[in-house]
Amino acid sequence: MEKTYKCKYCGNNLTITDAVCPYCGKENEFGKALIAEIDEKKSELEEVKKVTKRKIDFSTRTAKLTIILALMIAIIAVYFYRIWSSDLDIQYARADVETALDLSKNSNGYKAILDDLIEKRAYLELSNFELNNHLMHSDAFDDYYSVFQCSTCYDAIYRGIMEMIEHTDYVYNDKTDEDMAADIANYVDGLVTFSSKEELYYTQERFTPEKSQYIDDIKKEASDMVIVFFGLDKDIDLYSMSQDEITELLQENCKNVRGAD
Amino acid sequence: MKKHLVLNIIIGILSVVLAAGIVQLIFVKIFFGVSNNYKTDNSMLYYELQQGWYAEFVRDCYCNKYCGITEETKPEYTDYIEFAKYYETAAKYRVYSEMGYEDRAKEALSQMDEAKAKMTELSALTDKVDKMLQCR
Numbered sequence: 183m184e185k186t187y188k189c190k191y192c193g194n195n196l197t198i199t200d201a202v203c204p205y206c207g208k209e210n211e212f213g214k215a216l217i218a219e220i221d222e223k224k225s226e227l228e229e230v231k232k233v234t235k236r237k238i239d240f241s242t243r244t245a246k247l248t249i250i251l252a253l254m255i256a257i258i259a260v261y262f263y264r265i266w267s268s269d270l271d272i273q274y275a276r277a278d279v280e281t282a283l284d285l286s287k288n289s290n291g292y293k294a295i296l297d298d299l300i301e302k303r304a305y306l307e308l309s310n311f312e313l314n315n316h317l318m319h320s321d322a323f324d325d326y327y328s329v330f331q332c333s334t335c336y337d338a339i340y341r342g343i344m345e346m347i348e349h350t351d352y353v354y355n356d357k358t359d360e361d362m363a364a365d366i367a368n369y370v371d372g373l374v375t376f377s378s379k380e381e382l383y384y385t386q387e388r389f390t391p392e393k394s395q396y397i398d399d400i401k402k403e404a405s406d407m408v409i410v411f412f413g414l415d416k417d418i419d420l421y422s423m424s425q426d427e428i429t430e431l432l433q434e435n436c437k438n439v440r441g442a443d
Numbered sequence: 444m445k446k447h448l449v450l451n452i453i454i455g456i457l458s459v460v461l462a463a464g465i466v467q468l469i470f471v472k473i474f475f476g477v478s479n480n481y482k483t484d485n486s487m488l489y490y491e492l493q494q495g496w497y498a499e500f501v502r503d504c505y506c507n508k509y510c511g512i513t514e515e516t517k518p519e520y521t522d523y524i525e526f527a528k529y530y531e532t533a534a535k536y537r538v539y540s541e542m543g544y545e546d547r548a549k550e551a552l553s554q555m556d557e558a559k560a561k562m563t564e565l566s567a568l569t570d571k572v573d574k575m576l577q578c579r
Contacts, residue, residue: 253457310505344498
């Protein structure tokens with residue numbers, strides 16, 4: 183219930199918010215002052231509301247703009263990183279750098295493995311170890327140059343023969359048996375090249391008796407493999423023939439590789 | 444209010460673009476990632492066997508070896524590793540026996556038998572290899 187007051191002029195009842203007496207028309211000073219104070223407080227409140235709203239709006243806009251900016255930066259970063267990551271050449275180069283660092287730190291470890299593989303005559307394993315670790319182009323392994331090249335040739339000859347036997351689609355997409363035989367002849371000739379004295383002089387490679395024996399053995403095993411699988415005369419010396427002669431010989435006999443199949 | 448709606452829409456669009464970029468990035472990383480060493484996982488080795496790419500299979504097993512995948516570290520690869528040994532040695536066995544290197548042929552044969560004994564499921568494939576390489 184609203185509290186009432188008496189008008190000091192006529193004595194009738196007034197409410198607190200009556201600025202003038204509704205009976206005598208005289209001013210209610212108390213009510214008038216109170217209304218003025220309420221109006222003032224209301225306007226102050228409105229001002230505070232406006233200021234607060236402005237501040238909130240500013241903060242929200244700033245936050246949203248910051249989010250937009252951050253998202254745009256992130257998108258640009260992702261875009262460039264994607265280009266960088268999907269460029270295989272760059273990735274291979276980076277892998278090579280990492281490998282080179284690893285090799286420089288641990289070349290003795292790699293050499294110990296290589297010497298072990300040389301001793302075991304693990305031709306295929308050595309070839310794959312060298313390829314997998316990018317050893318061929320590392321200065322630390324210059325002394326193994328001929329070993330690497332001859333092992334790679336052996337690996338290629340082995341794979342060539344096996345793939346002829348397997349006759350797999352992925353190899354034979356655009357190749358014939360004659361093409362494969364020509365590839366194999368190329369690698370047989372490669373064994374001669376990479377074990378020659380001229381090649382050793384060119385690479386300045388230090389040649390130990392172990393490596394020399396390894397290369398003689400790998401040449402013999404590769405030659406035997408070609409002779410057996412191509413059904414050649416056992417006494418034939420492939421290494422005394424030119425690449426064209428080997429190619430011709432292997433192409434003539436490539437039907438023997440898959441035998442009855 | 445309208446300004447906020449516009450900003451919200453822009454944020455939404457940029458978020459979608461960013462998410463798509465990240466997904467694509469992950470895709471590129473997974474399918475086109477290059478490392479120093481080339482590992483071949485179980486499923487790919489199995490696929491190579493199914494396709495009859497045995498020489499490729501032998502190569503991949505060697506690559507795996509120097510990525511730390513051996514019979515000791517990953518016993519689930521034992522079958523594959525032993526099959527690769529068998530396949531490589533079978534070719535050698537044929538060469539040695541036809542060239543008349545008795546001792547080496549004998550040693551290769553015992554290595555083949557040893558590898559076959561360690562195989563489980565893939566031992567059935569050895570007959571196919573023997574026939575293919577005409578080694579027994």
